[in-house]
Amino acid sequence: MTVLNLKEIFERADSFESRYLIGPESLSFPADLGDLKEPVEVYVRIVKDNKDYRVFLNIVGSVELECSRCLEVFSKDISQEKEKHLSYYPREEHVALAPEDLEVSFMEEPDLLNLEDLVREEIILSIPMKPLCSPDCTGLHHQALLFEEEKGAPHDPRFAILRNLLAR
Numbered sequence: 080m081t082v083l084n085l086k087e088i089f090e091r092a093d094s095f096e097s098r099y100l101i102g103p104e105s106l107s108f109p110a111d112l113g114d115l116k117e118p119v120e121v122y123v124r125i126v127k128d129n130k131d132y133r134v135f136l137n138i139v140g141s142v143e144l145e146c147s148r149c150l151e152v153f154s155k156d157i158s159q160e161k162e163k164h165l166s167y168y169p170r171e172e173h174v175a176l177a178p179e180d181l182e183v184s185f186m187e188e189p190d191l192l193n194l195e196d197l198v199r200e201e202i203i204l205s206i207p208m209k210p211l212c213s214p215d216c217t218g219l220h221h222q223a224l225l226f227e228e229e230k231g232a233p234h235d236p237r238f239a240i241l242r243n244l245l246a247r
């Protein structure tokens with residue numbers, strides 16, 4: 080776990096930057112969303128902003144997802160650059176979020192940044208609700224149908240019906 084003590088860091092410096100390689104076992108990416116097989120490379124730069132911090136993230140990596148149409152597993156590039164506003168609010172305090180606050184992340188404890196949590200959050204946000212292996216994926220039924228045709232399968236009336244339905 081990579082926890083940065085920002086208070087300590089900024090007692091000595093005006094800004095912080097570093098590069099990390101976060102392995103799948105440290106990132107604990109939710110398995111029902113996808114499969115993170117390779118380490119994710121993260122470049123992070125932090126500057127102070129009054130009591131808060133601004134965090135610039137550059138994430139490079141990919142995750143294996145299942146296409147929501149044809150169910151094929153494909154690799155999705157999750158590389159991205161993000162600027163986050165890092166803030167601390169005591170848990171009991173009621174916080175109303177305005178739309179512009181969506182780029183705000185909260186520290187669970189003042190001045191402590193858990194890098195894995197932040198990176199995991201960004202990767203999850205970048206994964207589509209219905210992942211597609213390609214924008215024009217034709218889906219499972221159509222593929223099965225093509226496969227039957229390629230094989231030169233004996234004529235099956237069910238496929239003819241399906242084909243007609245798909246052709247509409």
Ligand SMILES: [Zn+2]
Nearest residue numbers: 146149212216
């Ligand atoms: Zn697909």
